[in-house]
Amino acid sequence: MLQVKIVPVTAFQQNCSIVWDAESKEAILIDAGGEPEKLKAEVEALGLTVKALWLTHGHLDHAGAVGALQHYWNVPVIGPQKEDAFWLDQLQEVSARYGFPIPEQVTVTQWLEGGEVLQLGQESFEVRYAPGHTPGHVMFYNAKYGVLWTGDVLFKGSIGRTDFPRGNHQQLLDSIQRECFSLPDDTQFISGHGPISTIGFEKQHNPFVAGQAG
Template identity: 40%
Template sequence: MDWTQLPLGPLQTNCYVLSHDSKCIVFDPGSEGEQLVEWLNENKLEPLAILLTHAHFDHIGAVGSLKQTFNIPIYLHEKEEQWLGDPTLNGSSRFEMGTITAPEADILLDEETELTVGPFTFQLLHTPGHSPGSISYYFAEGGALFAGDTLFMGSIGRTDLPGGSHEQLLDSIHGKLMSLPEETIVLPGHGPATSIISEMDSNPFLNGF
């Protein structure tokens, strides 16, 4: 199984495509929908689902294009069910990025359980703090964590947006993410990949440096 990082849009939000043979999962298609559809077709990949780590505008801008083209289900935490269609909740009106909306989610997630889509199985980790419905998807078979805007290389997600909480975010990271295997690759919503051990050792937000 392979994953590809595709930074999209003005904020260079990381969309990830996790593939096996010709099947794939698309995480956080944030922008540039036509180009993303073209890339998937050029690589002869068949998307099975869109998995959203959360519903901020920079993570959902290309959801409609993928949904229209491939007619695949959208997964999202139930706490952000209304955000996809509401620019005041998803933040696009706040940041003057134009009105960004997406189709409603087909499957609302509310439990920390296993999620299997085609050949892919994930452990769902509810990691609020950056937003109330933030989910991190742990892909044990590939030793990777699709972390959204919860944890970055040398940093953590911002908590000054509606529904954010610095204390809750740190609880999520320490309680859920730092207990994963140290060699786990962390695939964040922005910036380069990192690992649990790297952030455990050197992230100043987690170590008080």
């Protein structure tokens, strides 16, 4: 059985997801955005063995703890798509600008393109390429449990910002239509910030995209 614990980190309250197989206790972290010691303590308290770190995109608040945890656990970093390399390359500079602790550099083991299937124990996750917030943004979808990790593409009642370098508003809207709204309405999604919602709820009520499905 798939288990998930959401751990908000940093002043941005970014949702880092600890995702694990209840039988094997093998785990991955999606968007370890900061506070590596806090995340290590959570993993140890749950008795898990981390197998990989997955990244939706290269922004500081999603990747800030990845370098430190990559070295600590000696695990691969999977994602995002390679167009986000420029964000990961400037993690330390951006952290200094925001007054954050300077993170360790991230070394991506496997860039993603969309369409890949990632495994955690017996569970499969489909990679969905969803540029717009950043040019290399990806999402992770588990069809069996009907859960989508949207990063900063789609939020409850909102959508991702596109005023950062190489952001593109129309591209983001297209990504939401193609990669989020094509999923069943009862699909739950865990976004990078804020509460869990469902695809059906956003189709009806999200003021940025409601009524545009199909």
